[in-house]
Amino acid sequence: MNLFSNxxxxxxxxxxxxxxxxxxxxxxxxxxxxxxxxxxGSLPIIVIISSFLGLVTTVQLSYQLLGLLPRYFxxxxxxxxxxxxxxxxxxxxxxxGRGASAMxxxxxxxxxxxxxxxxxxxxxxxxxxxNFPRIFGTMISLPILTVFSEFVAIYAGGLYAxxxxxxxxxxxxxGLVRNFFSRDLFGGLLKAFLFSFAISVSGCYFGFKVKGGAxxxxxxxxxxxxxxxxxxxxxxxxxxxxxxx
Amino acid sequence: xxxxxxxxxxxxxxxxxxxxxxxxxxAKLVVVLGPSGTGKTILLxxxxxxIPVDQGEVYFDGKNILTLSxxxxxxxxxxxxxxxxxxxxxxxxxxxxxxxxxxxxxxTIPNREIKEQIKNFLEIVGLPGxxxxxxxxxxxxxxxxxxxxxALALGPKYLFYDEPTTGLDPVMRDRIVNLIVNLKKDYQKxxxxxxxxxxxxxxxxxxxxxxxxxxxxxxxxxEKGMYG
Numbered sequence: 001m002n003l004f005s006n007x008x009x010x011x012x013x014x015x016x017x018x019x020x021x022x023x024x025x026x027x028x029x030x031x032x033x034x035x036x037x038x039x040x041g042s043l044p045i046i047v048i049i050s051s052f053l054g055l056v057t058t059v060q061l062s063y064q065l066l067g068l069l070p071r072y073f074x075x076x077x078x079x080x081x082x083x084x085x086x087x088x089x090x091x092x093x094x095x096x097g098r099g100a101s102a103m104x105x106x107x108x109x110x111x112x113x114x115x116x117x118x119x120x121x122x123x124x125x126x127x128x129x130x131n132f133p134r135i136f137g138t139m140i141s142l143p144i145l146t147v148f149s150e151f152v153a154i155y156a157g158g159l160y161a162x163x164x165x166x167x168x169x170x171x172x173x174x175g176l177v178r179n180f181f182s183r184d185l186f187g188g189l190l191k192a193f194l195f196s197f198a199i200s201v202s203g204c205y206f207g208f209k210v211k212g213g214a215x216x217x218x219x220x221x222x223x224x225x226x227x228x229x230x231x232x233x234x235x236x237x238x239x240x241x242x243x244x245x
Numbered sequence: 246x247x248x249x250x251x252x253x254x255x256x257x258x259x260x261x262x263x264x265x266x267x268x269x270x271x272a273k274l275v276v277v278l279g280p281s282g283t284g285k286t287i288l289l290x291x292x293x294x295x296i297p298v299d300q301g302e303v304y305f306d307g308k309n310i311l312t313l314s315x316x317x318x319x320x321x322x323x324x325x326x327x328x329x330x331x332x333x334x335x336x337x338x339x340x341x342x343x344x345x346x347x348x349x350x351x352x353t354i355p356n357r358e359i360k361e362q363i364k365n366f367l368e369i370v371g372l373p374g375x376x377x378x379x380x381x382x383x384x385x386x387x388x389x390x391x392x393x394x395x396a397l398a399l400g401p402k403y404l405f406y407d408e409p410t411t412g413l414d415p416v417m418r419d420r421i422v423n424l425i426v427n428l429k430k431d432y433q434k435x436x437x438x439x440x441x442x443x444x445x446x447x448x449x450x451x452x453x454x455x456x457x458x459x460x461x462x463x464x465x466x467x468e469k470g471m472y473g
Contacts, residue, residue, distance in 0.1 A: 110335075113331055114330075115333050115335055115336075117295050117333065118329060118334075120293075121295060121325070122327075122346070122347040122395075123322040123323045124346070124347065
């Protein structure tokens with residue numbers, strides 16, 4: 001029963017924060033701040049992790065496929081795996097670790113230092129002022145980050161294959177293009193789009209719910225990251241069923 | 246005029262506010278005095294519907310804020326400046342942005358005029374030229390003064406002060422007390438000051454109430470040792 005009421009509360013929080021009073025122009029500066037923080041701020045770690053993701057995927061696939069299948073299959077398989085699954089989910093989890101925790105900590109601190117009460121006392125709706133820019137900014141950033149991550153991962157793998165596996169980049173590219181399906185890209189981006197809500201709403205929700213002090217802010221941060229990661233995996237399964245099932 | 250009638254709030258069966266009733270007349274400052282932890286802050290926040298109450302009525306110029314729609318509540322809140330005990334300044338914003346925020350959110354005043362207004366507010370509170378500083382660069386007393394400047398931003402009719410002089414040195418305390426008195430005298434700001442400080446209460450209050458064990462009682466005069 002408690003679980004259901006928590007889900008209902010979470011859904012209500014999302015609706016309050018995102019669906020009323022859409023005013024992108026009014027919140028433009030705060031949205032850009034979030035894009036900078038969530039999106040651009042994640043680029044370095046995305047580059048590092050996506051590169052190694054591409055390298056590991058290529059090494060493991062070459063171990064399983066080379067010798068059994070034509071060499072261009074390496075590009076085809078790395079590409080599809082990254083586009084459908086690895087790119088979106090890894091980017092989602094990284095941004096969850098950075099973004100949801102930062103949002104929960106920031107909003108939670110504002111809660112315990114009465115800054116949210118101050119907003120309300122000034123007749124400023126904190127749902128619109130604090131949550132909407134964070135949700136909207138993450139919604140813009142995550143799909144772009146995902147595409148970037150996929151590009152880095154695929155070509156890190158391609159360069160490794162070219163340098164160490166005797167698979168020229170042209171052959172790798174041929175496999176990539178030959179086995180490209182727009183549904184793969186669409187499915188991956190749909191995941192990224194949905195993950196963005198899981199991350200930002202969890203961060204804002206647990207931050208808003210903080211009561212107490214520093215310890216509770218820490219607990220909220222943990223809940224935000226754990227919840228957003230679980231939601232990412234659930235949404236991943238649902239999209240996989242709907243788009244690829 | 247503000248009228249509070251039978252305001253009641255309890256936590257786990259313990260009455261923090263028990264049928265609290267009093268009035269704040271035009272251009273008057275009412276002080277609610279009481280030891281720490283008696284629910285003075287809860288009283289102020291309940292009056293603005295920042296926290297829910299169990300029962301009671303709070304009328305701002307004849308409108309009961311506790312029964313209004315959230316849009317109507319916002320209209321009333323625009324008319325009340327709230328000075329928090331913690332100052333509650335937005336630490337990611339400069340002094341200028343803190344004070345400008347309510348003006349930008351609720352009016353269409355051009356930037357140049359906002360700049361002039363903020364300069365004026367900072368002069369009123371005695372902090373000219375501090376626009377570019379962040380709250381982390383301010384002392385506790387200066388934060389309290391900026392918080393007062395922010396509360397003045399929308400030209401409210403009422404000011405609610407939550408422990409305005411707590412934790413300040415005597416010089417800063419006198420400065421804030423004088424400011425509160427001047428705001429009432431020169432700008433006709435009515436309001437409520439909640440405090441546990443007898444000296445502040447005596448210096449600023451037109452009427453003084455004592456809040457203890459959830460009950461409120463009007464005091465004829467303040468005597469030392471009254472907490473006992």
